[in-house]
Amino acid sequence: MTRFSFGAATSDSERMHSTMPTASYPKPPINLEFPSFGETKETSDVVEFVERCENFLTLRHMSDTELVAILNAVLSGPARSWWLAERNKVHNWGEFKKAFLGAFLPTDYLTEVEKQLKAMIQGSEQCIGDFAYDYRALCLKWKADLPEEEVVRRILNNCNASLAGSLRGAVHTVEQLVKVGSLVERDLNSKRDCWAKVNQIKANEKGKKNPTARYVNTSKPLSGPTQHLALVQSTTPPLLQVVLGVCGKQVEAILDTGSTFTLMQCQLWEALAGPGEPMRHFNRTFVLADGKTQTSEGRVPITYEWHGMMWTVDTYVMADKQLAFPLILGLDFLGQAGVRLNVGEKNYELFIHFSASHLEDHYGASRKSKLSMCIWLCP
Structure with missing residues (x-):
């Protein structure tokens, strides 16, 4: 080796000062x-x-x-x-x-780096700063001259969806993304912790009111198939179950705020797809609610019809055994459709923007009407 x-070289002035009665330590x-x-x-x-x-x-x-x-x-x-x-x-x-x-370097090195970029998503315990800097470093290995705006766009596409929704359009550099994103991330965590405390207090008060309530012994393993998502269980609240139109058929789905993306079982996709309907093979890694890492079999843009409106959402097709429900509508669908869940009131609100011509054609409203939003309250 x-x-x-x-x-450091010693200048004349430093040698002069070295004769003075002051402490001096060599570097x-x-x-x-x-x-x-x-x-x-x-x-x-x-x-x-x-x-x-x-x-x-x-x-x-x-x-x-x-x-x-x-x-x-x-x-x-x-x-x-x-x-x-x-x-x-x-x-x-x-x-x-x-x-x-x-x-x-192997000839397919850049291709492998590009695949890593597509599969790299923010972990549940990973802060936005660590993810953004790691993702940027990998981007620059792929293309050293990649514009920063493109790097920011790619980071927002692969980070936490709820966080990306607050940052998209508001930040233009990686430094801004990390600075503002850390503040938003802290607020989201504080909100989550606050609701956890509120729920704990309510649970304690409920326990005091019902001192004779019986508790289930969970020390023994439960029989039956493993449930991969916490929201899918035998007593799923009606609020989380909805029926919507897909490819001309009525399909039951659940609204899952814990899922970043919309997921579908492969069996359901095969039943909905027509003969020769293509599915883009897209391997993306997901961490499901049971803590296990699973990989999608493909990604398909699917149009969903709900309450007379239509939304097209990229849907990831998973193996049947990986999902406990055929169709899970994640935050990408909820955000695009403008759904707001009211758990306490056991309903949801669907915000739909209408043009003046739509209001006149369907509701008899004047074109001069200022009404541009309709709220559906669904039990």
């Missing part, structure tokens, strides 16, 4: 080791070697002659054999980086 040591030297590269078959090692070299050159400037000379000492194994044949063609760091990556 090649080492370099350098310290320790900075020890740098030029990265080495040997026998490896991992793509990550190739990229890491280049990044470490660039970090080294940022702290310790080297001339082109010095750089070419030091590479003779730090490369070993197949990399050294390659270098001995190519070194006469390399005269600076830029030429070495391009030739080195071309020789040791």
Whole structure:
């Protein structure tokens, strides 16, 4: 391993001050080791070697002659054999980086990075700052000249949907996204904690009013199939179950605020799809309510008809055993349709914007009417 040591030079003025009766402590030297590269078959090692070299050159400037000379000492194994044949063609760091990556990175490296970007989503315990910076780093590995606006758009598409809805259109840089997103994320967590405390207080008060209530012993495992979503159980509240039109058929679904995306069992999709209906194979990883990670089989844009209105939502098709209900309408559908759940009143509100011509044709309202929103209260 090649080492370099350098310290701060002492000027004349500093030597003059050193004669004064004040305490003086010498600065320790900075020890740098030029990265080495040997026998490896991992793509990550190739990229890491280049990044470490660039970090080294940022702290310790080297001339082109010095750089070419030091590479003779730090490369070993197949990399050294390659270098001995190519070194006469390399005269600076830029030429070495391009030739080195071309020789040791697989040809489908950028394709693999792009797949990682599509599959990378914000974890349930991951803060928006950590996710945004990790996602940006992967974006720049894929395309170093990717515009920041595009990076921000991709981050919002793959982060928590409730968080993205508050940030989309309001932030334009990654720094703004992290700064504002952290504040919104903190507010969402505070709201969740507040409601958890309220529910706990209500549960305690209910327990005091019914001291003879019997409790179920959960120490023994429950029999029957495993339920993958907490909202799907034998006593599902009527509020969460709705009927809507899909491909000309009436389909039962549940409204699930705990699901970021709309999910459908493969069996239901096959029943709805016509002969030869294509399904785009799209492997996306989901963490379901049982804590297990599952992968979708495809993604299909499906048009849903509900209360006389139609919405087209990208629906992820999952294996039947992975979902406990055939169709789950997630936050993407709820947000697009403008659904507001009133759990306490056991109803939901559906906000629909109508044009003046629509009001006149269907409700006899004047075109001069200022009414532009209709609220449906559904028991």
